[in-house]
Amino acid sequence: MTDFPSSAAGTELETARSGELRRVAIDPLSRVEGHGKVTLLLDDEGRVQQARLHIVEFRGFEKFIQGRPYWEVPVMVQRLCGICPVSHHLAAAKACDMIVGATTLTPAAEKLRRLMHYGQILQSHALHFFHLSSPDLLFGFDSDAGRRNIVGLAAAHPELARRGVLLRKVGQEVIRMTSGKRVHGTGAIPGGVNRNLSAVERQELRGMLPDAIRWSREAVQLVRELFEQNLPLYREFATFEANTLSLVRADGAMDLYHGDLRARDATGGMLLDGADYAEYWEHILEEVKPWSYMKFPFLRRIGPEHGWYRVGPLSRVTSCDFIPTPLAEFERRAFVEFDDGCAAHATLGFHWARMIEMLHAAEVIAELVEDDDVSGTELVVRGTRAQRGVGVIEAPRGTLIHHYRVDENDMVVRANLIVSTTHNNQSMNIAIREVARRYLDGRTLTEGLLNHIEVAVRAFDPCLSCATHALGQMPLAIELLAADGSLVDRLLRH
Amino acid sequence: MSDAPLPRVRLATTSLAGCFGCHMSLLDIDERLFPLLERVDFDRSPLTDIKHCGACDIGMIEGGVCNAENVHVLREFRASCKVLIALGACAITGGLPAQRNHLDLGLCLQEVYLTEPSLATGGIPNDPELPLPLDKVYPLHEIVRIDYFIPGCPPSADTIWKVLTDLLAGHTPHLPERLIRYD
Ligand code: SF4
Numbered sequence: 001m002t003d004f005p006s007s008a009a010g011t012e013l014e015t016a017r018s019g020e021l022r023r024v025a026i027d028p029l030s031r032v033e034g035h036g037k038v039t040l041l042l043d044d045e046g047r048v049q050q051a052r053l054h055i056v057e058f059r060g061f062e063k064f065i066q067g068r069p070y071w072e073v074p075v076m077v078q079r080l081c082g083i084c085p086v087s088h089h090l091a092a093a094k095a096c097d098m099i100v101g102a103t104t105l106t107p108a109a110e111k112l113r114r115l116m117h118y119g120q121i122l123q124s125h126a127l128h129f130f131h132l133s134s135p136d137l138l139f140g141f142d143s144d145a146g147r148r149n150i151v152g153l154a155a156a157h158p159e160l161a162r163r164g165v166l167l168r169k170v171g172q173e174v175i176r177m178t179s180g181k182r183v184h185g186t187g188a189i190p191g192g193v194n195r196n197l198s199a200v201e202r203q204e205l206r207g208m209l210p211d212a213i214r215w216s217r218e219a220v221q222l223v224r225e226l227f228e229q230n231l232p233l234y235r236e237f238a239t240f241e242a243n244t245l246s247l248v249r250a251d252g253a254m255d256l257y258h259g260d261l262r263a264r265d266a267t268g269g270m271l272l273d274g275a276d277y278a279e280y281w282e283h284i285l286e287e288v289k290p291w292s293y294m295k296f297p298f299l300r301r302i303g304p305e306h307g308w309y310r311v312g313p314l315s316r317v318t319s320c321d322f323i324p325t326p327l328a329e330f331e332r333r334a335f336v337e338f339d340d341g342c343a344a345h346a347t348l349g350f351h352w353a354r355m356i357e358m359l360h361a362a363e364v365i366a367e368l369v370e371d372d373d374v375s376g377t378e379l380v381v382r383g384t385r386a387q388r389g390v391g392v393i394e395a396p397r398g399t400l401i402h403h404y405r406v407d408e409n410d411m412v413v414r415a416n417l418i419v420s421t422t423h424n425n426q427s428m429n430i431a432i433r434e435v436a437r438r439y440l441d442g443r444t445l446t447e448g449l450l451n452h453i454e455v456a457v458r459a460f461d462p463c464l465s466c467a468t469h470a471l472g473q474m475p476l477a478i479e480l481l482a483a484d485g486s487l488v489d490r491l492l493r494h
Numbered sequence: 495m496s497d498a499p500l501p502r503v504r505l506a507t508t509s510l511a512g513c514f515g516c517h518m519s520l521l522d523i524d525e526r527l528f529p530l531l532e533r534v535d536f537d538r539s540p541l542t543d544i545k546h547c548g549a550c551d552i553g554m555i556e557g558g559v560c561n562a563e564n565v566h567v568l569r570e571f572r573a574s575c576k577v578l579i580a581l582g583a584c585a586i587t588g589g590l591p592a593q594r595n596h597l598d599l600g601l602c603l604q605e606v607y608l609t610e611p612s613l614a615t616g617g618i619p620n621d622p623e624l625p626l627p628l629d630k631v632y633p634l635h636e637i638v639r640i641d642y643f644i645p646g647c648p649p650s651a652d653t654i655w656k657v658l659t660d661l662l663a664g665h666t667p668h669l670p671e672r673l674i675r676y677d
Binding site: 025037039052054060063064076078079080082083085127131132145146148149154161162165169172181182184288289291293451454 | 512513514515516517518519521522524525527528531535536541542543544589590591593594597602603607618619620621623624647648650651677
């Protein structure tokens with residue numbers, strides 16, 4: 001590993017011989033949420049033969065949820081992920097709604113849950129952009145590693161850092177008021193919620209929102225300017241064409257809390273629309289590969305080869321017909337029209353789309369705070385008991401699926417979770433390969449060049465924490481490959 | 495913390511088998527992050543690009559120990575940090591991930607990666623890049639010596655703030671009753 005500055009900024013660029021190939025690892029991936037690493041295999045000329053994102057932890061959450069009463073699940077599953085606990089909390093609660101037969105929640109319950117969810121979107125998007133990713137975008141992908149972080153941001157752009165911290169705080173406060181705690185609260189219960197908002201709480205939030213909306217708008221502008229100033233780079237960096245998947249409301253509006261499944265191909269052609277998520281396995285299957293604990297989902301009708309897709313802000317902003325709040329809708333149009341729509345395929349377009357969603361979340365929160373239903377007192381409904389519940393939500397990072405089967409004693413007998421980051425598995429691997437080939441081939445590797453790969457991974461805002469805990473189970477495809485990589489056998493089960 | 499020039503303190507944090515909720519709670523100190531940065535330099539942490547812990551004054555770890563790599567990182571932290579803190583329920587007891595302790599790991603993997611236990615074993619991820627899972631999820635203090643244990647899932651931002659400011663002021667952290675929570 002002679003050509004490696006192995007101590008560069010304390011970063012270990014671990015290498016080892018693997019047959020003819022040289023191995024380079026980025027371990028751990030930093031400024032992403034969770035545990036993962038990337039390995040590259042290079043030939044003697046330094047050309048990239050393989051690039052892989054490994055999810056290195058195994059937890060088997062689905063297994064130990066079995067035998068617990070279903071009403072514990074919405075609280076328990078939050079421990080999958082402390083960054084988007086609300087998404088797991090609500091996806092599980094929605095599944096439990098089906099189990100208790102709560103087909104329609106009361107307006108108060110529905111709106112309080114929405115409020116909680118959009119608070120989560122706001123805090124998570126702010127965290128990802130300001131605390132984790134903006135240093136790359138503002139300082140440059142190969143800038144000094146010691147500065148590429150929130151501390152460096154606070155020194156160079158104190159006002160921006162302050163806004164990031166305060167935007168996140170607004171989202172966290174919304175979560176605290178609706179769930180009782182900032183992290184791992186208990187607001188949603190099967191069939192509804194267990195608390196409402198007081199007049200004092202609403203007043204407190206009301207005071208925070210004008211700034212939150214203004215700063216979110218400016219954050220959208222900031223990303224737009226970054227695109228304008230670095231157009232060739234932003235347009236091409238880790239860019240590839242992909243199918244998209246997200247929930248949308250029946251009228252085609254963006255809706256992050258509830259909707260039907262919609263998938264489009266890279267040109268925008270509809271692959272799936274209005275599909276009921278309660279039968280997601282009709283549309284999605286998963287594959288296992290030996291080098292990662294994270295599975296590889298794909299659209300069933302297209303197959304594993306070409307059926308993989310991208311989820312998250314970029315997919316949602318490009319796939320919906322409109323965003324139902326005015327400022328975010330204005331920005332969506334600008335995004336879609338920008339430079340012949342180039343941002344829609346650009347991996348760095350994720351950041352732009354994410355900021356549009358952050359603005360949307362702030363607007364939605366502002367609307368809900370003014371809605372007296374959030375102080376309503378009818379909080380829970382019940383109906384005909386069912387054995388099976390599926391809850392799907394658009395988490396900050398993309399479509400999140402929770403699926404439970406419950407026996408007559410209320411115990412969970414089967415659980416299946418497909419988390420957002422898992423849907424993006426193949427896309428992230430492709431992004432890594434694109435960047436590795438483009439920037440690393442035959443070059444002397446530096447810490448800065450390797451950070452390019454992390455920049456590509458970060459754009460997806462992978463929550464490796466979720467991905468390591470939640471391992472799908474039901475719709476599964478297993479491929480048996482011979483040593484030469486040829487397909488020996490293939491099994492499908494769902 | 496605005497008194498005369500006090501020595502700077504180096505802080506490393508990591509998540510082993512944790513959910514990052516404890517780290518989120520650290521960030522929930524909100525604007526207090528900025529005065530903190532006037533005294534503290536971050537070493538390895540999910541917030542920086544430092545991949546290996548250097549010599550540090552304080553190390554904070556969330557999450558228990560679930561695989562060989564966790565053991566390695568934990569030992570590195572113990573060797574590098576003067577004061578090592580087990581932050582949150584998972585670090586102290588293994589937490590929710592330790593629910594797998596009463597299950598057989600092999601069966602667990604089979605159930606997740608092979609829909610029928612009788613199928614070929616080709617489906618369980620086994621690449622050498624993946625660290626070996628341990629038979630159980632262990633609390634930190636079963637592997638290394640720990641100086642302070644901060645309960646909570648996660649401990650509140652105020653709790654973490656109190657611990658840090660006490661340490662920065664040079665005395666043993668003292669938590670009043672209201673800052674000690676277990677939920
Ligand atoms: S103690 Fe709770 S918040 Fe902290 S890592 Fe464990 S599950 Fe997450």
